[in-house]
Amino acid sequence: MTRQAVSKHLAVLEEANLVAAQRHGREKRHFLNPVPIHEIALRWIGKFERPRLDALSDLKRTLEGDDHG
The missing domain is CATH 1.20.5 (Single alpha-helices involved in coiled-coils or other helix-helix interfaces)
Structure with a gap:
């Protein structure tokens, strides 16, 4: 799976409020909600x-x- 595909999937999960994201510098960390x-x-x-x-x-x-x- 490409990095772009993973980013798209994470964005959908974020919109659905199933994951929460936190920025740490250039990194974006995702956590299950x-x-x-x-x-x-x-x-x-x-x-x-x-x-x-x-x-x-x-x-x-x-x-x-x-x-x-």
């Missing part, structure tokens, strides 16, 4: 997590013989 990444995880991954946890809970109740729910 955990807040929006966490929010994305809650929105996208969280919706798949709930049914999985419900299924595990149902399995536990079934295996323990507690079918009352």
